Amino acid sequence: MNDLSLGMLVGILVLMLFLSAFFSGSETALMALNRYRLRHLVKLKHKGAIKAQRLLQRPDRLLGMILLGNIFVNTVAASVVTIIAIRLYPEQESNVLIADGILILVTLIFSEATPKTYAAVRPETLAFPSAWVYVPLLRLFYPVIEFVNIFVNLLLRLFRIDVKAHGMESLSKDELKVVIAEAESFMPARYHKMLMGILDLESATVEDIMTPRNEIVGIDMEAPLEDIVNQIKTSPHTRLPVYKKSIDRVIGFLHLRKVLVLINHGDFDKQMIVSLLSKPVFIPDTTPVHAQMVKFKSEKIRIGLVVDEYGDVEGLVTLDDLLQEIVGEMITDDTMVRVQGDGTYLVDANITVRELNRFMQWELPTEGPKTLNGLIIEFMETIPEAGTSIKLHGYPLEIIKRDGMAVKLVKFLPEHSTKPS
Template structure:
């Protein structure tokens, strides 16, 4: 039958087959290159996107119908090219015909359509879905049979037959956020990336250290307790008995405002309105702790180490500030900002957490014996700190700039050393 076709007819059929091969090649690349998030959104309003989404839910079937069509067409094109070559140049023309067909397939049926589809996946993928969907229904028995043999071979090789749609990894999602031009790079991008970074930040990195916790000793005289309540800028205060290690409850200032105004507040009443303290481990990640605060309807937690000893305090505001930044710079602000003086030189507060500093500046100051810069220096010198004292700790030079009246370090200049220059 093929031999009865004229030379012109054979050429026309081969060109048509090359176009069909180009369709299957571009459809495969276009559908696989579709952005899954945009596809799900477009599927709500566009029929082509909806069909493409359904096809991609069973990628093994989609690939099956595409490869069946493409291979059938290419084999048929090869057979017709052989007949054409025999007609034109005899047996010796078969080699030239095969070479010409190979180049034509590579250029017009593979490279060009696949490149275009990779650049414009929606222009190719959505319309192609209208054709591939009925083809898959028509040739479903053949596709099923081929996939049966293919999946059997995959199982023998230890490869699972089911192909699951993988979710975006954290880093891929970050890249998607950064490259999205619709987001304000100075506000929304930073906030969304900070939310994803909560998984890597621990409670101990942002907590208020134990020595900075403002609290009330219930055994103090009443005038002292009242002055502390009236003078505080905080809305919640831990209440302890003799030692901060023995917290008996959390006081919400708002619950005693009316009694303070009417001068009816007493120690007994104060104890009666305390809320049970809530403890959190220092190794908990902020993402999990944020959910715990929400589930337990809490805004403050007392941080304990592995032995149950109190090491700090964390509030919901501390976590939210990791997402949106500082809320305020009023007198209540802990002011743990890092001020850069020059290359590799920074001025920081003595009470800043070492882990927080390491994370912000990509440093590796030791954290085994202390949690704050103040504690690190004191533990190293084994003496009371003094201004202008300089010491080297591993690859860092620390200079004490200011010491408070209680012998705690207020500010420190830290320089990362270059050992080769030294």
């Protein structure tokens, strides 16, 4: 190297700095690749992505190759700078230290910080082209890299890390929720809610989404026939449970379309209703939503009664309820949640906690009571009077209306309220 001209030495130095920048930037780019986008590009047969994925399957070999190259070019650069400094100032040895200091600064700016920052911001731009370079380099220097990795892997095993078992990491449910939340701006709100609903299916049970017992609309066979006929004609529901005196004595479900064609017959009576009933379906309250959906589909039924461990009816669930858990409840401002001009929210206390959380993007606890009314009563340990103000798990509210048995209407104050998108 002492026989080379000064111009050639400067050229070698520039080349080494460029190679150092390549090794540093490509390392950051390859490690910063979005693994899920990489999988997508591989499925699309993107050649650069295919090579990058193969390299990342063994990161110990890839990093060994990059570090080997980086150490080599930085060592050569330091040697060249020393030779240049000695040639220019043969009698001033201190200038060698100054030259090395300048080299460190130049390397830091042009060969480390700049390419790594660029690679972190736009990893694919640098990662895919560099993958074409590393594949042949790995084959060329395979013996050296394997020799180094023997010692590296032995050291890692002391920390119980098996590099060969390394693979693409999978996302947990909570992590996947974060990904979907961050992607909200790239999809319609209804699709975003559907994806969130699907993720919640694993933890939701039929008890979480059922119509509670006190809201079940059914036909009491002990009522006068005239009242039953009037109820059938005016009912907004397609199917109704039929019982005797109490909902705990259900005898079947009635499909109203079947009975409407007979209702005007002169000989219509209660016995005709009984003959049209389908067998009642009872569902344990701990049944997961996704399991019940499969059961509804396999048994071709659309409605069932939810019962507790003692066999008492707790509520009613339909196939529509299960589907709405995925699609998202169709809550509008003029039904369960109403936005006021002062920024407050009037909320029907019969709303389920899950619906309220989804609509308001809150985090009220869902492990205990299923409705807002139940959550307030559990929190207060009594049925609060109208005008009572509390802070329910961090959310300030005021009781607007109650009856003797339950809270009916609540006003949430704007301190923690965030208007849903």
